[in-house]
Amino acid sequence: MAERTTMADGDTNSHGPANPTSGIGRPPKLSRGEIVAAAIDLADKRGLDAVTMRAVAAELDCTAAALYRHVKNREELVDLLRDEVLTERHEVGPTGDWRVDLRAFALSMLQLHASHPWLATNDLPTTLGPESLALTEAAVTLLDPHPARRGQKYSAIAVCFELVAGFARNGAAAQALSAEIATPAEPDGSEYALSVIVAAVIGVLDDEALRDQAPR
Numbered sequence: 001m002a003e004r005t006t007m008a009d010g011d012t013n014s015h016g017p018a019n020p021t022s023g024i025g026r027p028p029k030l031s032r033g034e035i036v037a038a039a040i041d042l043a044d045k046r047g048l049d050a051v052t053m054r055a056v057a058a059e060l061d062c063t064a065a066a067l068y069r070h071v072k073n074r075e076e077l078v079d080l081l082r083d084e085v086l087t088e089r090h091e092v093g094p095t096g097d098w099r100v101d102l103r104a105f106a107l108s109m110l111q112l113h114a115s116h117p118w119l120a121t122n123d124l125p126t127t128l129g130p131e132s133l134a135l136t137e138a139a140v141t142l143l144d145p146h147p148a149r150r151g152q153k154y155s156a157i158a159v160c161f162e163l164v165a166g167f168a169r170n171g172a173a174a175q176a177l178s179a180e181i182a183t184p185a186e187p188d189g190s191e192y193a194l195s196v197i198v199a200a201v202i203g204v205l206d207d208e209a210l211r212d213q214a215p216r
Helices: 032-046 053-059 074-088 098-115 130-142 150-180 190-205 208-213
Strands: none
Touching (some): 032 053, 032 074, 053 074, 074 098, 074 130, 098 190
């Protein structure tokens, strides 16, 4: 799993360069990468709702106003941190057996959600970043051996993503409940989750009616 790195001042990351300065005075202390990294750490510790411009600024020991030189608002910041954590995913290389590859991909996504439970929140990103787009394309590529049309494969991967998020939400809720009532949590349900996810994706891919309608 790739490690998240923090960009130095003036560097660029997958989300593009930080806003340039006017050339007058000292350069900004922060970089966009540092802000996103702080937001991810905050979300991991306290949940996505805790990620506000003011809270992230406090983590970085700066003013909230300083953050606006790099991100427009909280909405953009949340989109950036959601996209950034996808760089940590385990890359699944195609083996030629799309069922095996699909299962490995779904497992990698479940593991990523386990590391960052806030990824499974119901709110959808307002903008898909480069990592989100790359992830989708990589997933669709794993289905190349299947005869379904490409549009149908995108639908199947969308189902995969939604089921992964759903299982992650249920798992987080179960853990919270077990902690609240001081009883052991249920055993790891990843095998069951993988079976359901793979079966659902296969159902979409093998739907003859959908296959006839899906664009190539």
